[in-house]
Amino acid sequence: MSEILKPCPFCGGEAERHTIGDEEPTNRGGDVICCPDCGASSHVEFGRKENIVGLWNQRADLAAFLPMEEWDARDEAVLLMVDYTEGDHAIDDATIAITIGHNNDHNVGADEAQGWLFAGWCWSHDHYVQGKGTPIGWMPIPHHLARAREDAP
Numbered sequence: 001m002s003e004i005l006k007p008c009p010f011c012g013g014e015a016e017r018h019t020i021g022d023e024e025p026t027n028r029g030g031d032v033i034c035c036p037d038c039g040a041s042s043h044v045e046f047g048r049k050e051n052i053v054g055l056w057n058q059r060a061d062l063a064a065f066l067p068m069e070e071w072d073a074r075d076e077a078v079l080l081m082v083d084y085t086e087g088d089h090a091i092d093d094a095t096i097a098i099t100i101g102h103n104n105d106h107n108v109g110a111d112e113a114q115g116w117l118f119a120g121w122c123w124s125h126d127h128y129v130q131g132k133g134t135p136i137g138w139m140p141i142p143h144h145l146a147r148a149r150e151d152a153p
Helices: 048-056 142-151
Strands: 016-019 033-034 078-088 097-100 117-122 127-131 132-138
Touching: 033 048, 078 117, 097 132, 117 132
Parallel strands: none
Antiparallel strands: 016 033, 078 097, 078 132, 097 117, 117 127
16 A cells, blocks of 8 residues: 655645656666656655655644744744745745744843844845844754764764
């Protein structure tokens, strides 16, 4: 029994699974999942082909983003989910994108408050700029992963 493929995570198109044949000798015999609409594809799987559908079907847990009302005024950068509908400089070619940001308003006077500052992208000059949009969710950056790596032998 074959597993059902979720739609493409990038464009929503119908994904297809293929076994690569003689047309591509270096990958012959490997399986790949691809989207004919936007060209997104999985890696080519040669060994554990039974895992390829499960890997394709994995999606980020958007529920892990907390509502902005639950921001705890931490003194460190966080991951932000930003709605760029009324903004500019989206970090991805998307209306809603994930970036890094910080809000320091709790440490300054009202006359110095700037609200959320977050990374954006200038598409015409290819460099980072301050993003402009509405933060709609946040999550802590998993700093503990870097600290664990520092402590590793």
